[in-house]
Amino acid sequence: MSWLTRTRPSLQDAMRSLAGLGQHVRRWRARRRASPLWTATVATILAIMLMPIATIFVLAVSPHENIWPHLVSSVLPVSLRDTILLMVGTGFLTLTVGTGTAWLVTMYRFPGRALLDRLLVIPLAVPTYIIAYAYVELLDFAGPVQTAFRTVFGFTSARDYWFPDIRSLGGAIFVMSAVLYPYVYLTARASFVQQSVCALEVARTLGRSPMGTFWAVALPLARPAIAAGSALVLMEVLNDIGAVQYLGVQTLTASIYSTWLQRSNLGGAAQLASIMLLFIFALFLLERFARGGAQVHHTTGRYRSISFQDIEGVRGYLAAAVCSLPFVLGFAVPFLLLARNAVVFLGEGLAAGFLGATANSLMLAALSAIVASALALTLGYARRVANNNIVRPAVRAAGLGYAVPGTVLALGLLIPLAAFDNWVDAFMRSSLGVSTGLLLSGSIFALVLAYTIRFLAVSLGTIEAGLERISPNLDAAARALGSSPMSALMRVHLPMLTPALGTAALLVFVDAMKELPATLLLRPFNFDTLATHVYSFAALEQFEEASLSAVAIVIVGLVPVLLLHRAVAGGRPGT
Structure with a gap:
């Protein structure tokens, strides 16, 4: 008992410790500096x-040798033109598709809305180079679409009809927009979910139509988030090399790659890379400008859930079709083609080094x-x-x-x-x-x-x-x-x-x-x-043998995409 008495802290000791706590905290805060x-x-x-x-x-x-005059006269005009056009076209399409579908899913109730909300983010799991390979195989002259087209109409050669060329700048814009629009969708959806219901209702009471409310209230409030999503899209466009090379688009990234490896000119590649870094800097400034200087926040701690407006009948099914199309083009069509090839060419895919590439990818990623x-x-x-x-x-x-x-x-x-x-x-x-x-x-x-x-x-x-x-x-x-x-x-x-x-x-x-x-x-x-495995076989026009690797990359990418959607969809304050 005497030992317990000696070792148990007294009330006075505890009070002295609490009294000195403030001094300890002040010293700790000073040491942080x-x-x-x-x-x-x-x-x-x-x-x-x-x-x-x-x-x-x-x-x-x-640089060891000055090829700047050659770059300015021969390489830069084409590279800058293709890069800017690709960024503008992809930015416009992703902005339109991502913002429009996010507004429909957030504000309206129509058939399949809850399922489509999840499906719309899934194309983000597909790398741009994989969807480019898939659509070339699908839409090229020897692909199933053009083959069926010639069979139905009795054409015998490419000179007998016109068909959009997937290996073109327009094809690259379509391919990249199909998988990159979820960046804008997710940021716009998060912003629409966070917006004040009262502000939207006031606009409706003042005579604004649903579309007028979107343009006058919701879109300006969501501008910072949409600008951030668009900036991510444009960064991915600048980073891509597999898709643009395969589709024959000479962007700055493709020019850096060819100048370095094919022309063995490191200094020229570095000069092109410095121009690309200037693009990135300009993109940051543009994104900051698009965000604007205004700050928007809730003025109350009480939050009301967003009340959906019902779209019934033909208009409801039309809204469902509009929201389904990006998922179908960005994921369903290419993934079905990949899955079919992976099953048909399973033996060739496994024999082509799939297991070794998978082990290397898992090791590097871990x-x-x-x-x-x-x-x-x-x-x-x-x-x-x-x-x-x-x-x-x-x-x-x-x-x-x-x-x-x-x-x-x-x-x-x-x-x-x-x-x-x-x-x-x-x-x-x-x-x-x-x-x-x-x-x-x-x-x-x-x-x-x-x-x-x-x-x-x-x-x-x-x-x-x-x-x-x-x-x-x-x-x-x-x-x-x-x-x-x-x-x-x-x-x-x-x-x-x-x-x-x-x-x-x-x-x-x-x-x-x-x-x-x-x-x-x-x-x-x-x-x-897995990525280089797919790239190597696609460069040899043997994409079927790499379809198993492409499917593996897509399946792995689905997990964080769905987790990200869950965080965004359930991110309303007060929930």
Whole structure:
């Protein structure tokens, strides 16, 4: 009993601890401003993330041979024209389809509305290069559509009739719009779900028709979200290489690829890449301008559910048909073709290296997901415990890699990695007489680094959202009780961040499974992923043998797309 008396804290001890808690919290807040170790860590990560961009600009201003006059006279006019037209056409179609279907699904009740709400996001699981290969096989001269057309009308050659050419700029606009419109659909849907019912009802009471309410109230309120979705679409257009090459469109990305690998001119490729980076910068400015400076928020804590307006009869079925068409063109038609080919050519697909490509893809995607999630956790937590004037902008800048096309990223990584390999090889030769060869360039390390730089923003946004839900009082209490920042992270934050970490890793995993441009340029010799496997067989006009790999990529991509839709559809305040 005497031992219990001696060790049990008294009421006075507890009161003294509580009295000193405020002082501990103030000291903890002051230390957040000056955390040299966390600040140095963030600065190091930022330097690695920005290394490709810095390399591109250095190469562009100091090429080994000046081919700038040739680029300006021969390459740039066609590349700029095709790139701008492709961006404008795809941006217009995705804006129209995504915004229109999001408004119908959010505000109206018609046959199949709930199912169509889910189906409309599914095309996002299909990479652009896969749908391009599928539609070429379907609509080309030897494809089933034109064959049936000639049979029905008795035509014998292509000169006897006109048929839209899928291998064209118009075909590329159609193909990309068919799979990229969900970016606009999701952001517009999220914005419409969040809007005030009262504002819409006031517009109706003042005599606005449903369409007038959409143009006067709902669309201006949704402009920032729609601008963000459109910017994502245009970034994907700039990043694509598989679809544009296959469809014969000479964009800047395709020109960089051909200048580097086919003409063996690294300086010229870097100069084209610098122009593409200027495109990205202009796109950021355009997106900021389209968002506008206004801020919209609810003025009450009470939220009413959106009351659907019923569309009955023929108009209801027409609305269902309008919402079904994007899903049919963007997913159902190409996926059915892929599934049919995968079944018919199952033996050839398995024998063509499917299992090896699958294993490589899973390994790379898993490693990238782990590394990107770990770096995102480091950056997000550093911003929480060391929120100073260096860490804040550095964390924002570390996510810029998502805007850098994979071709540019690969070009910017290969040079510093090769320089490091050459330095190590020269040192080992002079010191030990041993050649080390290539250590980092053309290795799995280079691919994981490229994936991490490109998709860090995906995991960072998810983990920062998870950290924002954790009260800062928990940090202060942990530090007051003697925990270091790392101890608080491991014992307090990490268990609470498990769902966010899982989501971040899943998103990076799926994006890495689909990545093609960076993989094509940085992969080791005789190393195929599912994406490069599909690309290689499509380039040989043997797409049927790669259909099994294409189906695998699409199925893996369905999981995060459906999870994302669930978060958007159920994201109304108060629910």
